[in-house]
Amino acid sequence: MIISVILIPFIAGILVPIIPFQKRWQKEVFLETAVVLNSILVWYLLLHHSDSTFLLAHFTGNLNISFRVDGMSMVFAGLVSALWPFATLYAFEYMTKEKHENVFFLFYTLTYGVTLGIALAANLLTMYFFYELLTLVTVPLVMHTLTREAILASRKYLYYSLGGAAFAFLGLIMVIVYGSTTDFILGGVLDPAKTVGKTNVLLLIYVMAFMGFGVKAAVCPFNSWLPQASVAPTPVTALLHAVAVVKSGAFAIIRLTYYSFGTDFLKGTWAQDVVMAVVMFTIVYGCSRAVKETHLKRRLAYSTISNLSYILFGAVIMTPLGLVGALTHLVFHAVMKISSFFCAGAIMHQTDRHYVHELNGLGYKMPCVFGIFTVASLALMGVPGLAGFVSKWNLAQAAVESGNPLAWGGIACLLVSALLTAIYMLTIVVRAFFPGKDFDYGTVSGIRDPNWKMLLPLFIFTVFIILFGVYSQPLVDFFMEVAGGNI
Amino acid sequence: MSKKRPASEYQKTFAFRFFRWLSGEKDPYIGEMEMHPQEEYQPDREAALRHEREHDAIMDKVYDTEHNRSLHLFHRLYQATSILFCLFLIALLLVTISYLPATGTVNRPVNNEVAKRYIEKGLEETGAVNIVAGMILDYRAFDTLGESHVLFVATITVLILLRLNKTQKDEAEISDRRFEPKNDAILQLVATFLVPVIIIFGIYIILNGHLGPGGGFSGGAVIGAGLVLYLNAFGFKKTERFFTEKTYKWVCFFSLSFYCLAKSYSFYTGANQLHSVIPKGTPGAILSSGLILPLNIAVGLVVACTIYAFYAMFRKGGF
């Protein structure tokens, strides 16, 4: 059962180029059916999860590839499987303008399976395995257009991701050697008997592994791949580089911190300070770069960098509340960012405009898209009543509650970043709706909102942004349970 | 404000900027927001060409060994370090040697039961009077098998490197004839006398390999030397009557095959504790000591041919 949700996307993906579809819609129906089915299966699995571990294969020694559903995996798998059908729907429409569709959908669907693999992995090795695999299946998506930029971007993406994985690997080794098991157990698996006297080394390796996984989560010195990778088609940028891939990095860090090394071991050490400082810097850095960036998708990518570090900030607070904050932002940011990216994609798809200064006056021509974009912007800023506020609130509360002065500084970073978010998001909105006095409306004539395939996901995401903003309690309670280790 | 300053200078002062900020005329962020789009990548042919030219120029400079100071410096440095390293190695080895057991004495690890048995039982077990020959061709025959194949593989590589194909060979022959001492009377006369003597001496060495100093390799080398002398005196035309590449090939093949098979038999019987059918013979006789004599002959043939082949190859690239 649990393996089937990983395999179905693989099979479906591989079938796409193999089956000779007569018409486009047949392919669309096939893919969408597969994806939706899989998502339903995932949700069924999550709702009826048992605590047993499914062992797929022995790898070497006592290492094995196995899967299990626990709280964290429920969050991530649920998120991914909820978003994927919409993203696929959106991709159908978007990809009408691009070439090599089959290859695209092949890897796109493969990525679904791999991401679920990361989510459902029961131990560190399995997660690492799928983590590496994720890099590989997403590279073709980044270089899809095969332009010079795409090639450079994918190259950088590969270097960064694989290099990061190399350092994350060290963390894996540490857990293998000094832990009692590699399975994920809330509170960590390090064996105190083995770690005596090795604390500093372990912490150093933790920092390295953090940075290693952090590459995917675009932690500061290793973030430049993400904006570059936005040359990929928008469904990719939206889903992968705002949700699946980058969140995998954050997810992996959470796993590493809470489930492998254990917060008891890490909390209050210099390692925590170091990673927190890095994360805080990234929060501010990402935003300030976003302000300077004029390419729309790259700007959003920088925003993603900063927001990912929110999640990590929650994670490195290393308290249950921190985890709650991280999870909240993990989910909420996914919805907000995917919606803003889809807006960007819709704009690019309808108008072929990529730069912020080209968006003047489009707000009147594409009211739906820009309305949704505005909502997403406000949510990202953290206006109360929208999703962003709740997650930021949780993060900040966790930081306050932790009593760590550095974390208090982190709150300041969050707020600075919120201000910068306002700058880089609202300037777009203002441009679109208030183009200025001498704006020539002739330049935007003939532009209109995209069709329902694009708008439907957007609307649904917007509803969720608002819903989460005003009624997030069950979800947050669920996260509490997860963080408390009750699920 | 007693003295009037020009406006441009005034505008640079801190006070002016402060005042502008105070009165809300200056915004810290405005300059940041209105940016020009980033330039699309344009393949610039001019730049590429220029780059190429620069590259060439740099390469010229790098390969200009005459005038490259850093290269000279590097060479000097390399030499100096090498010499230092070698001096260090000498010192190290000398120190090591100073700790080694004293040469010429009996009580050394070297003079242990191994040597003792070779000397005491060698004659009995191998039938060879020459203990060294017995040792290398019987006790430690595997090494020697390897050794002969070293020679073989060396010949093969020389062949690969220097053997010419048909057309090249003809050209080489023409140019070779030009330098060949033609009909040098003294040489030919001396050779007429010496070559048989040398070859017979070589044969003697081979055949007595198990009885006294000598053996396949040394004998073969002597024979080879005789052949080389003959070649030098009389030229390829004469030698090709009896010695061509084909001859060489088959002689080598048969000798080595014999060597291999014979030794295989010996190893196989030895390892499986089987009785070997090869008789040891009477120690001291020519026909004695089991396989050693035939092996010496085989090695001798191979070596003789190889020495000749080396010479021919070096000189002309063929036979």
Add this chain to the structure above:
Amino acid sequence: MGPNLFTNYGEAVSAVLFCIGFTNLLLQTNLIKKIIGLNIMDSAIYLFLAEKGYIAGRVAPIVVNGVTSTEAYINPIPSGLVLTGIVVSVSVTALMLSLTIRLYTRYHTLNLDEISMQLKKEGK
């Protein structure tokens, strides 16, 4: 410094020779000189081995008059090793020489650095 340096003068000489050969092999740019260095090096080792086999006052291990007593002969093993070593050295020398010939006919120089330069200029 150990006690036996002057007793082992033969080995000492061989060590010095070895290093001379080694240095030549490393430093000489002329290929022929390199090969000479190689041969010096090999010969040094043979000298070393010969010294190892030597025992004062004894003769070569060829059985004379059926005397098979350890007191009579020197150690035969090093001699055997030298014999094998010589063949190897001959083979290697032949190979090196043929390589040198090949390079000389192609580049008309024996200087390895110059050959490298020319190769790089060829750009292949």
Add this chain to the structure above:
Amino acid sequence: MYFILLSIFFPILAGLFLLIRFRTPLSGEKAGTDRKPLLVLTGIFLVITAVFAFAAPLTAREGFTLFYLTETLPIYFRIDSVGQLFSLLAVIVLLCAGFFSFSYMKHEERESRYYGFYLILFGVLNALCFAGNLITFYLFFELLTLSSMPLVLHNGSREAIMAGLKYLFYSLCGAYGALFGIYFLYQSCDTLTFTAGGVLKETAVTQHGGFLLLTAFVMLLGFGVKAGMFPMHAWLPTAHPVAPAPASAVLSAVIVKAGVLAVVRITGYIFGTGFLRGTWVQTVWMCLTLITVFMGSMLAYREPVLKKRLAYSTVSQLSYILFGLAVMNEASLVGSLFQVLAHGFVKAALFLCAGAIIYKTGKTRVEEMRGIGKEMPLTMWCWTIASLGLVGIPPTGGFVSKWYLALGSLKSGLPVLDVLGPIILLVSALLTAGYLLPLTIHGFFPGGDYDYSGLQKKEPRKLMTVPILILTSLPVVIGLFPDTIAGIILMAVKGR
């Protein structure tokens, strides 16, 4: 209860309706002929909202929770006297400015957008006044910024857009500073509901009182942005000149008062004056307000553009209020709240006068306005009276408020500042006279060499003059009955 909700959500929905219903055609030409339905609708909506807002305090005084953002974050409304006071100001000013803009906005594009956001702003302001806890307050404080920004950048020129953004970012910056405080307060307070005397936990105060002081300071600075306090005042002089005059009036009279309300709320109702009094926060805060007072007046004094001059004046005058709040005793508090009313009406009147001048003559600089009193005597009379109110000449409200402020300051017993404060207030009042009255003087007495021939009657329509008149009369009225008003305020302050 319903009236509260209605007063909040009716204008917001009405505004959204206007925005969608009267979408102006894209070509950018003026709406022109079909202004009427828009104006009528807007007028009706405004009046209805005002009625709701007035009715709200009469019908319900206990609080209620609308919904929960998260389990512990209720959106909670409650009406208390301070809120009511601010609501009163807001409703009057918004009504007057709204009607004024019916004629003023004739020469601007995209009126429907203006009115839509105006109505939304109305609702948000009501919500802000009636907000019962800090989270609710914060929510609407953010929305206030967002909904007022379109008014600022309404005219669409590049400067306007830049000014709008500047306003937005300064305000958000302040709001986030406040949010920083809220994060910490949440853990150190029993509840975030506004309660007179503060809600700080005893334990929190003893444990990290120093940090809480810092928090308070950050929050004061943050909310102070909206109130134009010194280090973050720069948005005001940028935003005012480019905004339409009625928008400026609202901005200057009401929206900045939201900052004041915020400061009142956090000092009086969250931290409690007892916690802040006598600390370094109070000292620094007072210094900042005094600097602002003086600086604002000086800048206004040397500013040639009329609306900008008024903006600087707002900076200066608002800090009177903040100074009063910072002194933190009863008299000063009364003075502050009195000043809120007085300044609100006066500044609205002044801006509307300026708007009328601009609307009729297109003149923006002070030196161009010689002889304007001959052209627009009614407007200029109003201007003069309002100016006197701002300067603090009895019997206007300005005098009363300043009196109370000085009284409070002198009674506070703070070292140095208790005397320095009134002195600076006095100097600033002189400067105020210096920058406002020349317009009157030159307007009515342009001097001997003035050429009267080019003058013509330019008095605006009634739709403009009536709001100005109302707004001008109000400060005089409250100045005439200072004791009554002060009594009411005192009651409000005490009964909080």
Add this chain to the structure above:
Amino acid sequence: MNFICNFPFFSILLSLFSGTVCSVLPAKAAKAVNRVVIIAVGLMSAVLLLYLLSTGESFIYWMGHFPAPWGNEIRAGVLEAGMALFFCIIMYLSMAGGAHKLPGEVVESKHNLYYILVNLLLSSLLALVYTNDMFTAYVFVEINTISACGLIMIRQVGRTIEAAVRYMIMSLLGSGLLLFGLCIMYDLTGHLLMSNIKESVAQLIAAGEYQIPLIVSVALMCIGLCIKSALFPFHAWLPDAYGYSTVSSAAILSSLVSKGYIFLLIKIIYRVIGFDIFNSTRIIDVLFVFGLMGMIFGSLSAIKENDIRRMIAFSSVAQIGYIYMGFGMGTQAGMVASVFHILSHAATKSLLFIAAIGLTDVSGGSRKFIDLTGAAYRNKWAGVAFTAGSLSMVGIPLFSGFISKLLFAQAAVQVEGKMLASLIVLGISTVLNAIYFMKTVIRIYTTAGESPYSGVTFRDMKAYAVTLLFFILLNVALGVSSQPVVNMIEQGLAMFA
């Protein structure tokens, strides 16, 4: 004695003899003989391996009628048999993969000479694997060196000959040092057989005699073999030698020849000196440091390289650095990791070389990256294979490279003083690997407009494609079911002691 015990001897002699036989055969027949011999030896090794696994202990085989310490001996254990089998597999695949290129690279009349060299190389590798005698080892090292040199320069362009010269010079330096060390060792112990030397060494150590010469001798042997296996500072000959020789040669050289020397070094460490004694010397530290430097500098050079085959060659330098790092850790686990890496690197590197040639073939024979653009579309099999090899090199799970990385890291963690250094360098080196291999992979999957070169289809290169497939399978097999292999290595190393 079981008949199977003859197999090591048979395989050595068979390959030696086939070398001789090939000298009189025409090219076609020589090729057939070569293939048959490799297969036969492989089968024998496989049978032997099974036999050894079932008996669980190693055996000594007399080469002649005399037992140790008088006669020559060979010895077979699990590790030896496994290595022999593996070498055969790699060699067969390399030969098969490069066969179609041979006519273009080597003059027709010299083909049989080529096969002679290959056969002799195989025999020398087998002898190095099986030998129990130091001097035999020396002799076969020389055969190995000379035949490797022959394989380098059989494609006669200027570069290869120069590379061969450089290779010979370095090798001869190495041989000289090895021989000298050997002689000193002989002088100290009076033995040439490994088992006997080990006993004597243990006695010497116990008695505290001849410490300095002993260490110097070990050091000389180690340095000699390091030079021969192209450890970092001695790698100057390597790129040209691997980069310009024939395909099969490059594959064999990189994956087998240097591994033969390394395996000999392992034997010396275990069987001659004794693992613990070796570890107590400072030599392992030197090896460790040079290993680490090799990992870094090899990769750096590879990044700078603009020629695909030279790049792969430089990558070998780095990979050999890994192996020496494993030695340098001085633990059993490190050694296991190194041995596993020998296997994994051999499987991967030959795959890369063979795949690279497929790519260069469809790019007009140029190995410059710029010409390789889009090559993977023109030759799909080679593209996939190169990608697989690269991923293995980078250490992606499922491929063999990951396991060796895992083993190295696990081993490193257990070493107190060297843990951080090795882990960090491991990480950095993986990053560097990723950079140059992924650069290439992306390059070959890039289409830059119309390519002037035409592609090939599966029909054109069946044998080649199948070879690549087998290579990939081998790689994946090593990566997925590594546990038996690791167990075997552990068992084999245990047998060494």
